[in-house]
Amino acid sequence: MKNYDKYRIGYFAPPVNDYDWVKKDHIEKAPRWCSVDLRDGNQALIVPMNLEQKLEFFTYLCEIGFKEIEVGFPAASDTEFEFLRTLIEQDMIPDDVTVQVLTQSRRHIIEKTFESLIGAKHAVVHLYNSTSFAQRQQVFRKDKEEIIKIATDGAELMNEIAARYTDTDFEFEYSPESFTGTEPEFALEICNAVIDIWKPTPEHKVIINLPATVEMSMPHVFANQVEYMSKNLHSRDSVVLSLHPHNDRGTGVADAELGLLAGGDRIEGTLFGNGERTGNVDIVTLAMNMFTHGVDPGLDFSDMPRAVEMFEKFTDMTVDPRRPYCGSLVFAAFSGSHQDAIAKGMKWRAETDPSRWTVPYLPIDPHDVGRQYDGDVIRINSQSGKGGVAYIINRDHGFDIPKAMRAEVGYMMKGISDHTHEELSSDEIFDIFSREYVNFFSPLDITDATFSYFSSTKEEGENTVAVRMRVVIDGEVYNIDAEGNGRLDAVANGLKKTPYNFDYRFITYTEHAISTDSSSKAAAYICIADKDGHEYWGVGTQYDITLAAVNALVSALNRMNKKEHMVK
Structure with a gap:
């Protein structure tokens, strides 16, 4: 030069x-x-x-x-x-x-x-x-x-x-x-x-x-x-x-x-x-x-x-993928911080003034040029963050992952993308999420649960819910009656009546309707911790929110016991 x-x-x-x-x-x-x-x-x-x-x-x-x-x-x-x-x-x-x-x-x-x-x-x-x-x-x-x-x-x-x-x-x-x-x-x-x-x-x-x-x-x-x-x-x-x-x-x-x-x-x-x-x-x-x-x-x-x-x-020429407004990647955000800002900006716009466009990192609404949020905006690879993964799962599949769970799910997806050296599609992300967290019924499964409620004369702190449930563990069936001060507490007490060791404590529980599903399924999220303080998330879905919560608990327990098989 x-x-x-x-x-x-x-x-x-x-x-x-x-x-x-x-x-x-x-x-x-x-x-x-x-x-x-x-x-x-x-x-x-x-x-x-x-x-x-x-x-x-x-x-x-x-x-x-x-x-x-x-x-x-x-x-x-x-x-x-x-x-x-x-x-x-x-x-x-x-x-x-x-x-x-x-x-x-x-x-x-x-x-x-x-x-x-x-x-x-x-x-x-x-x-x-x-x-x-x-x-x-x-x-x-x-x-x-x-x-x-x-x-x-x-x-x-x-x-x-x-x-x-x-x-x-x-x-x-x-x-x-x-x-x-x-x-x-x-x-x-x-x-x-x-x-x-x-x-x-x-x-x-x-x-x-x-x-x-x-x-x-x-x-x-x-x-x-x-x-x-x-x-x-x-x-x-x-x-x-x-x-x-x-x-x-x-x-x-x-x-x-x-x-x-x-x-x-x-x-x-x-x-x-x-x-x-x-x-x-x-x-x-x-x-x-x-x-x-x-x-x-x-x-x-x-x-x-x-x-x-x-x-x-x-x-017979090609348009560069980064060419302004028209390139295939101009709306794509792989960076975690960018994804988080876009997701929050979209939420703020929906809650305040949808007539104005001020979303961070997106100078133009992709819809105005015939592009879609699905697959065009927040995309997942090894550089992506927890907010982006949660946004895609919520946008495309209706699961509003709790904030405390997002880091774990995000790092899981980043690790998979980093290992495969490939971008993950929305369907791939949800498939991984579902296999890992949602309705995970092995080796423990509660195939039936019927709840009944005691009279309001019960004193505060006393058992107020009874459950009759069928539990399957490693192929063995147990019919159990139990009580608790709530639905999940009743189920947890019932599991203790099996010959297996379920040593855990509840951390948090949330639930919501799956908004994108016309059949109005419910989703429940449960986090439990083992005796060493390690946390495990489970997600359950069902048309009945009570049964969705049971499925979430079962999923969390099965995930907790993936490393160490349940023992009698």
Whole structure:
């Protein structure tokens, strides 16, 4: 990495240093969106889309809500030309959607571009030529005046040709390609020269597009460049200032957001940032960032899994699992502390104000983009915590594990995941939990228990409950009558009448209805301790809460005696 000294800053700061965009803290409204997936995105694919794919992708972009779609460079190839003609001739362009086409500033290309649009109701004709210092010096070897003439010649020709096609409502767009490597004063000069030729009005505006063809500066510098242009363009009230950020430095979204604060009105980009080199700005991320600030983005990503599916289908590319809002893992929390905070945040929201979303670690409600809490949010591996495991068991299976039990269950699941080096699914977690704790009936089982209650004349502390129960231990059956000052005490006293040694004491007991089960089973949780103070949990389920408690006690006793078999 000692070659850093061969690089130099290739961008130019504007000739002012006082900017208004730095005083703003959020974007107040969505820009005009223009998808360039079918042009910029398509030309970046290893295998470009065929006609059928482009037609289907165009239809999907309309479904999402794009009102401006750059459909290609029709003069560049027969495929591009045929695609546009098919859209027009088969009446596939909705009335509220405008197609956009790209053209270099060359007569035969401009003429063929207009020819491709015959019959279109609305169209943006996008003229460009490169203006950067490096391109002027190394590629074109032309001075500024010659570069300006390329742009103005094209602008004049577009005026002339458009006058012949009166059936189409044209909107003109100009891009000083490689704007980020162009001196701002020169970019302003060439854009104003084009504006003066097109003579826009507030009723019939032109688009001036500032492409970060190669992202060269930090985002705040790009914002300064945009604001300089915005404040100094001719006929500003008749100009739509458009931005076309690329992502060479990995800050395309930041460029776009700061550029909108600096005066941008419109964004050209692609779904998930597809495009040449490191791609265009990701419109999905931009739109969803606005959404999370309470701004209507004007695009519909409520079914994000389908957006991912369609993109991958058309481009043969994959969406990174950590890509914001859309990746398969962006809502997944494996960390114990994160899981605990999410679970508590979800509970707080349900108890207070469900209309507002403030859940820790989740900047957006997964439901708003078509994702589910089940399997998407709290997920269990060796890094997970007690809160996450308890949350999943409660959410998916209705068992509200007592707080004192959660650490034990959580560490059990972490240990299994650590040993297998695999994530545990919700069903796997519950299967392990059930096998270990729930209705554990071996070697001890109480197959029947009938309770009766004594008169209220009993003194406090005296036995108030009688039980008649059938006990099976290692295959031997015992029919026992016993009494106690409660149901579980009666059962415990009955067990002492068997020839086996049950040496334990109660620690805690809780119960609840299993809310997700329409049959309204009850769940009971019992913790007991052996003579050495080691604690053992058992869980029982039954339609009768009394019998659920008996099952929980039996489960706890069987777990206590797993290491040492019950002895007579």
